[in-house]
Amino acid sequence: MLSKKPLILITNDDGINAPGIRFLIEIMNSFGDVIVVAPDAPQSGMGHAITINDTLYCEPITIEKDAPQKEFTCSGTPADCVKIAVNEILKRKPDLCVSGINHGSNSSINVIYSGTMSAAVEAGTQGIPSIGFSLLDYSLEANFEPSEKFIKKVVSECLENGLPKGVVLNVNIPKLSGKNIKGIKVCRQAKGHWSEEFDKRTNPLGRDYYWLTGKFINEDEGKDTDEWALENGYVSVVPVQFDLTAHHAIKDINNWTL
Helix, strand or coil: CCCCCCEEEEECCCCCCCHHHHHHHHHHCCCCEEEEEEECCCCCCCCCCCCCCCCCCEEECCCCCCCCCEEEEECCCHHHHHHHHHHHHCCCCCCEEEEEEEECCCCHHHHHCCHHHHHHHHHHHCCCCEEEEEECCCCCCCCCHHHHHHHHHHHHHHHHHCCCCCEEEEEEECCCCHHHCCEEEECECCCEEEEEEEEEEECCCCCEEEEEEEEEEECCCCCCEHHHHHHCCEEEEEEEECCCCCHHHHHHHHCCCC
């Protein structure tokens, strides 16, 4: 382990009062000096959105009296939280950024919509080793206790070994009791999509509006994917890169008459 206490930045997309982040703060206090910068309200599904057409507020807040961590609440998105933390609040670059624990899955295609993972990716673009944690339980009464030892294991290894350049980790934890979680599997992201529908309604003034609904479709039968791991009782760890270049396609497109 590091010879000095690491500086750990914590954020999320469910808001600073969400049970998931409160549980993650408790765990991270055992590893180092913790700074929390998180949204003042839920920001789920925001992806990598940033605030450019509105004012941005970030203020200190005390949620737990005499707690060791320093906390700030931000009016912006999860990516905003990381940007303002690194550029305005922290005296030095953190040794680790952890995002979550998200209430609900961020496996497969969900990673591109996820505010939780976008916060981790934002930190990664700034050279900070970063991990997004999610529990497959959307309830505010979700039991995070079984995830503790797995979070500690992943964080400990990350602090000890670092991460490859340009990579962050997407960690999903099944909704199981601790004794029923079989272990950790390093996986690839499963190929899947959402079959979406819009529930069309009319408000009292006669104006139509829509609620987005849908069902996740797993198209991938591989046994090396995050979806397979989660369905079979494992914590999934997917290394995610933020270089979106489709390197394998460059040769083919170079054959076009551009």
